[in-house]
Amino acid sequence: MIVYKNTDAPSGVESSQPAVSWCAVFAGAVAAAALSIVIAILGSGLGLTVLSPYSHPDTVVSVAVGALVWLIFVQWASSALGGYITGRLRTKWVSVMTEEVFFRDTVHGFLAWSLATLITAGFITSSTLLLANGAMKSPPRDEHHGPHAYYINVLFRSDNVHPIPPDVREDAAMLLARSIADKTAQPDDRDYLVHLVSVQTGLNQDESRRRVEGVIAQVQTTADKSRKAMVALSISTALAMMVGAFIASVSAALGGRQRDQF
Structure with a gap:
């Protein structure tokens, strides 16, 4: 020693x-x-x-x-x-x-x-x-360049040449953000999104609902993978x-x- x-x-x-x-x-x-x-x-x-x-x-x-x-x-x-x-x-x-x-x-x-x-x-x-x-x-930052811009564009994609009003985009972004925070979209929020999509794109209720459901699913999938990545x-x-x-x-x-x- x-x-x-x-x-x-x-x-x-x-x-x-x-x-x-x-x-x-x-x-x-x-x-x-x-x-x-x-x-x-x-x-x-x-x-x-x-x-x-x-x-x-x-x-x-x-x-x-x-x-x-x-x-x-x-x-x-x-x-x-x-x-x-x-x-x-x-x-x-x-x-x-x-x-x-x-x-x-x-x-x-x-x-x-x-x-x-x-x-x-x-x-x-x-x-x-x-x-x-x-x-x-x-x-x-306006919703044309915000984190939900892509999903909002998917929601209101149509042959309509008129731009989507800013307040409509803002409402849609707020509802998508809430669906991420709550990990699910409330029925009233879904119905309101369906109404917005139908009015702005001219789609019927069924087509608008399918589009809304698809976008919400994409948003939640991305957010879920992000949460898991952050935890890891x-x-x-x-x-x-x-x-x-x-x-x-x-x-x-x-x-x-x-x-x-x-």
């Missing part, structure tokens, strides 16, 4: 040297947070972190898989860097058994990972608030973060061992 021995320290006396090197922890956390933010921004530029619940179902799944792979890479790479830097920069302990040194190194790596996670979460929160504030100040992404991200904590701890132990060799 290897013991780091300090001949100047009295036997049986607790060392005044702190067990936690906070400077090393902070340095590793800052490095990990900076790397994760840079890689996350790069992934956002590549379109790997954008997931819309109104996208095509196949697109939703493919984007979710891409985002998951990218988030795992971000978490593991930043955790490895932060943990290793923490281990290399921590103070060398004396009169401490090897097993205790290993334990302290892994704890340092975990602390660096924890602090980096808080820093990154703060950055993401502030960025989200800024984007939300900008969205509130921007002019409202959230669970996988949490698991990736746990593995990242382990990687940070192991990397810190490796960095600490190399630090003691020099």
Whole structure:
């Protein structure tokens, strides 16, 4: 068993040297947070972190898989860097058994990972608030370019050359959004949509109802796949973060061992 021995320290006396090197922890956390933010921004530029619940179902799944792979890479790479830097920069302990040194190194790596996670979460929160504030100040988006624009166009598709009134499109978009939130369309909402489609397209009630039922089914299928993709992404991200904590701890132990060799 290897013991780091300090001949100047009295036997049986607790060392005044702190067990936690906070400077090393902070340095590793800052490095990990900076790397994760840079890689996350790069992934956002590549379109790997954008997931819309109104996208095509196949697109939703493919984007979710891409985002998951990218988030795992971000978490593991930043955790490895932060943990290793923490281990290399921590103070060398004396009169401490090897097993205790290993334990302290892994704890340092975990602390660096924890602090980096808080820093990154703060950055993401502030960025989200800024984007939300900008969205509130921007002019409202009309339903020709909204998330339900495609489905509304399908509802009112006809040979009629006259444009659909904005208030009609707005009502249809509101009812489709409610069907997503409630996971089903209320009978009154369905009847009203059927009436709108019949009036605007000239279709009879039966044809209008079939069209409405088909569009609602498409909307709910897309929303359901999006929800499942988001749930899978959230669970996988949490698991990736746990593995990242382990990687940070192991990397810190490796960095600490190399630090003691020099």
